[in-house]
Amino acid sequence: MKENLKACKKCRYLTTEKICPICGGETSKEWQGYLIIVDYTKSEIAKKMGIENNGKYALKVRGES
Ligand SMILES: [Zn+2]
Secondary structure (H helix, E strand, O other): OOOOOEEEOOOOEEEOOOEOOOOOOEEEOOEEEEEEEOOHHHOHHHHHHOOOOOEEEEEEEOOOO
16 A cells, blocks of 8 residues: 555645645655544544544655645
8 A cells, every 4th residue: 555655745645646636735655654534523633733634644754844
């Protein structure tokens, strides 16, 4: 799974696209760890990370802006 996924440098959203479908940011293959947000409105972690979408998010992204 990790082979195909890239993480957005801005919002950390995990996608196979070169450009993040959520915020339009650049994505990177250099990321570590991930979490799955099922319902961001009920997730404390999502609130802490400023996540406002459901999906997979990287915990760390190299070159994060
Ligand atoms: Zn993004």
